[in-house]
Structures are given as C-alpha cells and as structure tokens.
Amino acid sequence: MLYTVRSRLIAIGILLVLSVWALIPTNATQRVRDAATGRMKDTTVRRVPINLGLDLQGGIHLALEVDQSKGPVPDPADAIRRAERVVRTRIDEFGVTEPVVQVVGNNRLIVELAGEKDPARAKGVIQRTAFLEFRITDMKNLFRDALPDVDKALRQAGVKPAGEGAAAASVTQLFGADTARKGKPAKGKPAPKDTSDANAPGALSSLLFQGQLPGEYLVPEEQVPVAESLLARPDVRRLIPRGIELRWGNEVSSRAARSYRALYAVEDRPIITGEELQDARATRDPLTNQSVVNFTLSRRGGRIFERETGRHVQDYMAIILDSRVQGQPPVIKGQIGQHGLIELGAKPLQEAQDLALVLKAGALPAPLTIIEERTIGPSLGKDSINDGIRAGIVGVVLVVLIMVVYYRWSGALAVSALTLYVLFTLAGLAAFGFTLTLPGLAGLVLSVGIAVDANVLIFERIREELQHGKLVRTAVDEGFTHAMSAIIDSNVSTALTAFILYLVGTGPVQGFAITLIIGIAASMVTAIFVVRTFYMIWLQRRPDMATLSV
Amino acid sequence: MIRLFANAKYDFIKWRRWAYGLTALIIIPGFALFLVRGLNYSIEFTGGTLIQVRTPTPVGTDRIRAALDAAGIRDAEIQEFGAPNEYVVRTRLGATGTRAEGTSEATAAAVDSALAHGLGAGQYSVGRTEAVGPKVGRELQGKAFLAIFFSFIVTLIYLAFRFEWRFGLAAVLATFHDILTTIAFIRYLDLEVSLVVVGAVLTMVGYSLNDTIIIFDRVRENLRKYRRQNLYEILNLSINETLPRSVLTHGTTMATTLALVFLAGEVLRPFALVMTFAIFTGTFSSIYIAAPLLMYVEKRWPGQDARGARAFRPTGAVPLDAPKAPSPPAAGGSRSKAAV
Numbered sequence: 052m053l054y055t056v057r058s059r060l061i062a063i064g065i066l067l068v069l070s071v072w073a074l075i076p077t078n079a080t081q082r083v084r085d086a087a088t089g090r091m092k093d094t095t096v097r098r099v100p101i102n103l104g105l106d107l108q109g110g111i112h113l114a115l116e117v118d119q120s121k122g123p124v125p126d127p128a129d130a131i132r133r134a135e136r137v138v139r140t141r142i143d144e145f146g147v148t149e150p151v152v153q154v155v156g157n158n159r160l161i162v163e164l165a166g167e168k169d170p171a172r173a174k175g176v177i178q179r180t181a182f183l184e185f186r187i188t189d190m191k192n193l194f195r196d197a198l199p200d201v202d203k204a205l206r207q208a209g210v211k212p213a214g215e216g217a218a219a220a221s222v223t224q225l226f227g228a229d230t231a232r233k234g235k236p237a238k239g240k241p242a243p244k245d246t247s248d249a250n251a252p253g254a255l256s257s258l259l260f261q262g263q264l265p266g267e268y269l270v271p272e273e274q275v276p277v278a279e280s281l282l283a284r285p286d287v288r289r290l291i292p293r294g295i296e297l298r299w300g301n302e303v304s305s306r307a308a309r310s311y312r313a314l315y316a317v318e319d320r321p322i323i324t325g326e327e328l329q330d331a332r333a334t335r336d337p338l339t340n341q342s343v344v345n346f347t348l349s350r351r352g353g354r355i356f357e358r359e360t361g362r363h364v365q366d367y368m369a370i371i372l373d374s375r376v377q378g379q380p381p382v383i384k385g386q387i388g389q390h391g392l393i394e395l396g397a398k399p400l401q402e403a404q405d406l407a408l409v410l411k412a413g414a415l416p417a418p419l420t421i422i423e424e425r426t427i428g429p430s431l432g433k434d435s436i437n438d439g440i441r442a443g444i445v446g447v448v449l450v451v452l453i454m455v456v457y458y459r460w461s462g463a464l465a466v467s468a469l470t471l472y473v474l475f476t477l478a479g480l481a482a483f484g485f486t487l488t489l490p491g492l493a494g495l496v497l498s499v500g501i502a503v504d505a506n507v508l509i510f511e512r513i514r515e516e517l518q519h520g521k522l523v524r525t526a527v528d529e530g531f532t533h534a535m536s537a538i539i540d541s542n543v544s545t546a547l548t549a550f551i552l553y554l555v556g557t558g559p560v561q562g563f564a565i566t567l568i569i570g571i572a573a574s575m576v577t578a579i580f581v582v583r584t585f586y587m588i589w590l591q592r593r594p595d596m597a598t599l600s601v
Numbered sequence: 602m603i604r605l606f607a608n609a610k611y612d613f614i615k616w617r618r619w620a621y622g623l624t625a626l627i628i629i630p631g632f633a634l635f636l637v638r639g640l641n642y643s644i645e646f647t648g649g650t651l652i653q654v655r656t657p658t659p660v661g662t663d664r665i666r667a668a669l670d671a672a673g674i675r676d677a678e679i680q681e682f683g684a685p686n687e688y689v690v691r692t693r694l695g696a697t698g699t700r701a702e703g704t705s706e707a708t709a710a711a712v713d714s715a716l717a718h719g720l721g722a723g724q725y726s727v728g729r730t731e732a733v734g735p736k737v738g739r740e741l742q743g744k745a746f747l748a749i750f751f752s753f754i755v756t757l758i759y760l761a762f763r764f765e766w767r768f769g770l771a772a773v774l775a776t777f778h779d780i781l782t783t784i785a786f787i788r789y790l791d792l793e794v795s796l797v798v799v800g801a802v803l804t805m806v807g808y809s810l811n812d813t814i815i816i817f818d819r820v821r822e823n824l825r826k827y828r829r830q831n832l833y834e835i836l837n838l839s840i841n842e843t844l845p846r847s848v849l850t851h852g853t854t855m856a857t858t859l860a861l862v863f864l865a866g867e868v869l870r871p872f873a874l875v876m877t878f879a880i881f882t883g884t885f886s887s888i889y890i891a892a893p894l895l896m897y898v899e900k901r902w903p904g905q906d907a908r909g910a911r912a913f914r915p916t917g918a919v920p921l922d923a924p925k926a927p928s929p930p931a932a933g934g935s936r937s938k939a940a941v
Contacts, residue, residue, distance in 0.1 A: 106868075114737060116736075170730065171710075174706075420734075421706045421732070421734075422733075422734035422736055422737050423732065423733050423734060423737045424705075424706050424709065424730065424731065424732040424733075425729070425730070425731045425732075426727075426729060426730040426731075427728070427729045428726070428727060428728045428729060430726075430728070431653070431728040431729055434866065435866055435868065438864060438865050438866035438869075439865055439866070439869075441864045441865075442860045442861050442863075442864035442865035443860070445860040445864055446856055446857035446859075446860035446861065447857075449853075449856035449857070449860065450853045450856055450857065453849070453852055453853055453856065454853070456603065457603050457605075457849065489868060489869065490797045490800070490869070490872065492865075493861055493865060493869050493872060493873065496857050496860065496861055496865070497854070497857050497858060497861070497876065499857055500853045500854035500855070500856060500857035500858070501808075501854055503850075503853050504850045504853070504854070507846055507849045507850050507853070508815075508846055508850075511843075511845050511846045511849070514604075514607075514845075515842070536818060537814070537815045537818055540763065540811060540814045540815070540818070541811035541814065541815065543759065544756065544759060544807045544810050544811055544814070545804065545807040545808060545811065547752070547755045547756070547759060547807065548752045548755075548756075548803045548804055548806060548807040549804070549807075551748055551751045551752045551755060551803070552748055552752075552800050552803060552804075554751075555744050555745075555747045555748040555751065556744065556748065556796060556800065557741065557744070557796060559796070559797060560796050560797055560799075560800045563797065563800055564800070567804070
C-alpha cells in the first residue's frame with residue numbers, strides 16, 4: 052500500500068502534521084501566586100505540552116509513609132488514604148502550580164511540588180496533624196446583618212466596591228454597568244448619608260451571594276482573593292459579630308456557567324471535635340438507594356453530642372477539616388447520641404466514602420514519616436537543561452559532520468531525516484504525556500547517535516552491493532532489504548532492555564527508558580521509511596544515475 | 602568517497618590470545634578491587650543524605666569539613682562537584698549507625714544548619730538535597746536487581762529465538778565479559794553507582810549484544826555463501842566486512858556520549874562515562890571475544906557450521922576474498938520485505 056512515492060509522502064506528511072500538532076503550545080491551567088493578595092489563583096498559560104521532571108524544573112519530591120515506629124497502626128492502607136485526603140485539603144497552601152498528591156502501593160504517599168523552594172514549609176504543611184470539628188452555622192444570620200456596617204466601614208476606608216483590574220470587570224457584569232459609578236461618589240459623601248445608602252452594593256456584600264442555607268454565601272471563584280483580602284482587614288474583622296467566624300468551603304460549585312466557592316459563617320465554638328470521633332463508614336441504603344455515612348463517637352463524645360444536637364435541631368452543622376468546610380453542611384434532624392448518620396441523598400457512594408475519610412482523618416490522625424526527600428533548586432534544574440541542550444547540540448553537530456563527510460549526499464539525506472527524528476521523538480513524549488527528566492535528556496542525545504546506526508547499516512550495504520557491480524537502483528533496493536534484519540535486531544534488543552528499565556525503574560530512570568523507546572520507534576520510521584522515500588524521489592528524478600553519492 | 606577499512610583483510614582471530622590477556626589485565630585487578638572495597642553506591646541505594654551547595658567563591662572542602670565538625674557531623678564525605686565552588690556533602694546511613702526512618706531527613710537539615718553556622722547564612726546556596734531512608738534504599742536495590750535479572754532473561758530468550766544455541770552461548774559469554782570490564786572500569790574511576798548508572802550498564806548490554814548479533818548475522822550469511830571456507834576464515838571475513846559499519850556507528854554514538862561526558866554536567870557524568878566505555882568494550886568484545894568464543898564452542902560441540910573449527914587456523918588453500926558467489930537469499934530477507 053505504501054509502494055508509490057506519492058503515498059509515502061502523504062504518510063510522512065500525516066506524521067509530520069500530527070507531530071507538529073502534538074507540540075503546538077496549548078492552554079494549560081496553572082495556579083500561580085497572585086502578586087497583589089499572595090493567594091493562589093488559576094490562570095491559563097500557553098506552553099509546549101512536554102512535562103518536565105522535577106530534576107529539570109526544580110521542586111520537591113517527598114515520599115511519606117505512616118509512622119509505625121511509635122506503635123503499630125492497625126490499617127496502614129486506610130491511614131495513608133486519610134493522609135492523602137488531608138494533604139489534598141491543604142493543597143492551596145503549597146505555593147506551587149500543579150502539586151501531585153498520590154498514593155503509591157498501599158501505604159505510601161507521594162507529594163511532588165514543582166517549583167516549591169522552601170522544603171521546610173512544605174513538609175510542615177504535609178505533616179501537620181489534621182483537625183476536625185463540627186460547628187453550627189450562623190442560624191441567626193448575624194453575619195448578614197453585620198454586612199451593611201462592614202460595607203460602610205470599607206467605604207469610609209476608601210475601598211471601592213469594584214476591585215481593580217479583572218475583578219472590576221466581573222462585578223460590573225454582575226450588577227450592571229452603573230455599579231462602579233455608584234461606588235465612587237459614595238466615597239466622598241459624609242457619613243450620615245451612607246447609612247441610608249446601605250442597600251446599595253457595598254465593597255464586601257457585592258461579592259457575596261446568599262446560599263441555600265443560613266450562613267452560606269457564594270463567592271465567584273475569581274473574586275475569592277479579593278474577598279479574602281477584604282476579610283483579612285483589621286477594620287472588617289472587628290465588625291464581624293462576636294461568636295461568629297468565617298470559613299471557606301473546600302468545593303467549587305458551578306452555577307450558570309460560573310464557578311463559586313462557598314463561604315460559611317459558623318459559630319466560633321465547635322460542638323464536637325475529631326478527638327471524640329471513633330469511626331465513620333460509608334454505605335448505600337439498599338431500600339432508598341441513598342448514600343449515608345455512619346459515624347460513631349466515644350462514650351463521652353456521645354453525651355456531649357446528644358446535649359448539643361438536642362439544642363440545635365433543624366440547624367445546619369458544618370464539618371470542618373483544617374479550617375475548610377467539607378461539602379455542604381447537613382441539617383440536624385433530631386437528637387443524636389453516640390451513633391449518628393449523615394444522609395447524602397442521591398449523591399454517589401464515592402462522595403459518602405470521601406466524607407467518611409474526612410471524618411476518620413480528623414479522628415485518627417495518621418502520623419507521617421518522610422522516607423525520601425529530593426529537593427532540586429530551580430537554578431540547578433535550569434543549568435541541567437542548558438547543559439543538556441548544549442551537549443545535545445554538540446553531539447548532533449558531530450553526528451551530522453561524520454555522516455555528511457563520510458556518506459556525502461546519502462549522509463545528507465540521513466541527516467535531514469534526523470531532524471524529523473528529533474521532531475517525532477519530542478512529539479511522542481508530548482502526545483503520550485511522558486515526563487522528560489535529566490537522564491531522559493541524555494537518552495535523547497544518545498538515541499541520536501544510535502538512530503543513525505540504521506542508516507549506516509543501510510549505506511554500508513549499498514556500498515557493498517555497488518562494489519559487486521550492481522546497478523544503482525538494484526543496489527539501493529538490496530541495501531535496504533538486506534540491512535533490515537540487522538536493524539530490527541539491534542533495535543529490538545535495545546528496546547527490550549529499555550522496556551524493563553521502564554517497568555522496574557523510578558522516575559528519572561523511567562524518563563531515560565521512555566526517551567530511548569520512543570527514540571527507537573522514531574528512528575525506525577525515519578531511517579527506514581523516510582530515507583527510503585528520499586531515495587525513491589532522488590532515483591525518480593535521475594533515472595539514468597550511474598554513480599551514487601554514498 | 603571516503604572509505605575507512607574498506608575491503609580490510611585483518612586477521613582478527615589470530616590476535617585472540619593477546620586480546621584475552623589485555624582484557625584479563627583490566628578485569629582481574631579491577632574485579633579484585635571490587636571484591637575488596639565494593640562499589641561506591643549512591644545514597645539512593647545505601648540510604649543517607651546528599652546536599653549540593655554552591656558558594657560565591659571557592660571556600661575549599663576543609664572549611665566545609667570544619668563547619669560540619671563543629672556541628673558534630675563527622676562521617677560526611679565532602680567533594681568538589683564539577684566546579685571549585687560547588688560541593689557535595691554525603692552522609693550514608695550505614696556510617697551513622699542509625700537506621701530508623703526519618704533520620705536521613707533530619708541529617709539533611711542538620712547539615713544545612715551546620716553550613717549556615719560555619720559559612721554564614723547568605724554565603725552559600727543549596728542546589729539540591731536528597732534524603733533517602735533505609736527502606737527506600739532497600740527497595741531500590743531490589744529494583745536494580747530485578748532490572749538486571751529480567752534484562753538477562755529477556756536477552757537470553759531473544760538470543761534463543763534468534764540464533765542456534767552455539768552462537769547464543771558465545772554472545773552471552775561476550776556480554777558477560779562486557780559486564781565484568783564495565784564493573785572494573787567503574788571501580789577504577791570510583792564512579793558513583795546510581796540507578797541511572799545501572800540503567801547505562803543494561804543499555805550497553807543491549808548495545809554490545811547488537812554488535813555481536815550484527816557480526817554473527819554476517820557469519821551465518823557467509824557460511825551459506827562460501828561453502829569451501831572454514832569457520833576461522835568466515836569469522837575474519839565477516840568481522841572485516843562489518844568493520845566500516847562498526848567504526849561508523851561507534852563513531853557517531855561515541856560522539857554523542859563524549860558530548861555528554863564533557864558538556865552535560867556533573868550529575869550525568871558517571872552515566873556518560875559508563876556509556877562511553879561500554880561502546881568501547883562492546884566493540885572490542887564482539888570482535889575479539891565473541892567471535893573466537895564461537896570457534897571454541899563449535900570446536901567443543903561441533904554443529905553443522907563447525908567446519909574447520911578443529912583446525913583453528915586458516916586452511917591456506919582458499920583465499921580470503923573468495924570469488925563472488927551468486928547472492929543467496931539473506932537470512933532476514935523475506936521478513937524484511939514484508940516490513941518495508
């Protein structure tokens with residue numbers, strides 16, 4: 052099917068287009084630190100979609116296990132899942148773009164923080180003991196009632212309802228174009244008039260939308276940093292009613308194509324903490340087909356909980372892990388003693404399991420010990436990339452020189468195929484989402500040297516055939532067919548070793564194995580198929596060619 | 602047209618005893634040293650810590666040692682790393698006596714604070730830190746062992762599938778020779794053995810095997826082509842015929858590994874050095890070890906290709922460059938046509 056030059060060129064063209072397409076910079080969501088507020092926020096950046104390993108971009112790699120040195124932990128696999136859940140809730144605290152938190156095997160947690168510079172801080176965030184508490188939400192809407200005063204104070208302090216930059220635009224969208232203008236004159240006006248103006252959107256209240264239950268507010272995701280910086284102001288904090296505290300939710304919900312983060316006003320006193328929790332289990336009620344989480348408290352905890360829930364029937368109870376409200380607070384339907392259950396309605400069992408994990412994380416903190424730590428400074432990573440690229444360029448130039456000097460025109464064909472080879476290899480890395488590591492860079496450079504081996508085998512064979520007095524066309528054909536078994540041999544044995552290295556190795560070595568395997572596949576395509584096509588074109592243009600530049 | 606070693610007629614097999622001597626001269630002392638002192642395993646395998654620091658101006662390893670001594674860290678190895686103002690401080694778990702998890706990480710922090718104390722907080726920057734607990738070290742040893750073991754198994758299966766067992770045996774022995782010389786080489790230069798270096802050794806096993814396979818393929822082809830010559834001559838002829846290819850391929854590959862040795866930085870240098878040496882020893886063994894070994898194997902257990910193997914010298918009656926035979930179908934001919 053690929054015997055004509057035309058069909059071969061089409062095949063090469065398709066491969067070329069696919070490769071370039073795989074390497075086109077794409078929009079990737081990245082979390083970066085907002086310079087103004089110091090919080091993490093999502094932005095989109097355009098970059099070439101090749102993942103760089105930590106050894107190239109700098110960062111921290113931590114492997115943690117449940118610490119059993121101070122006594123055995125009954126179920127380490129469960130403990131590590133709890134730890135993962137806890138670390139995930141703290142993900143915002145890492146100052147990095149795409150943190151990796153993953154359980155490996157059944158008792159190990161891997162945390163990778165690309166670009167993080169402060170290992171001590173990162174380790175602190177990860178190893179801190181989880182703290183779980185149940186708190187009643189602001190049922191009397193004390194916080195909502197205090198909002199006008201807060202807005203007034205902000206107005207007096209000169210804070211305009213519309214934030215700056217991007218925030219301004221979105222507020223204007225929400226409330227109509229005149230909001231921004233309304234805010235400005237308000238600033239200069241005397242205080243008494245402000246009181247009557249309380250219904251006008253204020254700096255803080257314009258960011259908050261009433262949620263479904265008392266004490267729940269929704270804040271547009273992109274406004275979260277603004278709201279947070281406002282709430283952190285001392286003059287605002289003074290005005291938050293006594294006995295009320297604000298806690299952010301852990302989930303982002305989307306409504307009408309916009310995403311919102313929940314902010315909860317909760318009582319400052321927990322009705323119970325994780326210390327009293329003994330167990331939590333997720334089940335699905337087979338009759339009603341509803342997901343539920345059963346939890347058990349200690350005897351003492353049961354007594355406290357019974358008293359508190361008795362006082363708060365029909366109130367909402369926020370489940371707070373590490374200062375983050377987990378999911379939507381459930382309503383207390385009646386007095387609860389030592390055994391309670393949280394109904395999640397038609398929500399999938401997965402969510403119930405997640406909530407059970409949260410409860411247990413607070414109840415049975417899993418002490419983690421760091422069994423492996425690797426920190427690579429960003430400048431070292433950059434140096435490595437530069438050194439690798441320099442070595443690669445020098446290596447490739449040497450290979451090109453050797454090939455062109457020794458095989459002349461045919462060498463030049465091989466070299467031009469080599470540029471395709473580099474393109475294909477990089478595209479392969481990008482397309483399959485593999486990570487380029489420092490040894491991987493070495494593998495890439497090395498495989499350029501190995502890649503031309505196939506061409507050397509072919510060219511030597513062609514030379515031999517020519518020497519035996521064969522015609523150019525026959526010599527080329529025979530050269531390719533006779534060299535084939537040797538080419539397949541050499542590539543298969545290298546690929547097998549690389550494959551084993553990939554299966555057995557760790558990150559950096561896997562990177563090496565992957566570039567080698569992809570490099571081998573790409574070199575088979577370019578050395579055999581592409582160079583052969585070049586020859587076909589060449590011979591078609593000069594059918595009477597008597598000598599071959601090889 | 603440049604042609605290196607075109608139509609060469611070197612009698613490689615004649616020099617086999619010299620080759621054995623040379624290789625023994627490399628392997629035996631190196632291997633003895635390996636048995637006595639072991640290898641310089643990286644902390645990945647032993648567990649321990651590594652801290653790489655850079656100072657604005659060279660301070661010398663003595664000052665770093667003094668700083669560590671002052672903090673009571675006495676078992677650290679201190680090395681200049683690539684540049685006079687870059688240092689690597691290593692502590693191994695075995696040396697400190699403590700083998701509990703978490704101590705590596707504490708040691709790393711202790712080294713850092715000792716340096717901050719001895720050199721001044723702003724006087725150095727930490728480029729990388731590695732702290733490996735004993736468990737991870739043991740696991741990695743297991744992984745390295747598995748990688749070596751499986752690549753041997755797969756290689757053997759591949760050879761069994763590809764060649765008659767006599768050829769396979771010679772190839773395996775030659776590969777084994779390569780591993781011994783490489784271990785000796787690593788020992789002589791006291792290179793740090795990390796998992797990546799193990800990877801380099803395994804890759805070079807594959808690479809050196811290719812070389813042997815390419816020569817053996819040619820041997821098989823020539824055995825069919827020249828019916829009147831004995832094995833000795835066929836081996837020499839085949840090595841000579843594949844010589845230009847060997848020189849060229851090893852030339853290009855070595856160009857890249859040398860570029861890595863000199864330019865790719867200190868971290869990759871052990872890897873690149875091992876690869877460079879592996880190319881050298883792989884070529885050497887394919888020619889001087891694998892081919893003569895094939896003769897010994899055929900002499901000991903004569904197969905259908907054993908003609909003249911007993912003689913162990915050229916018959917003299919037949920010239921090396923025999924008249925051109927009508928080209929027979931090559932070994933992989935029919936398969937490769939399908940592949941193109």
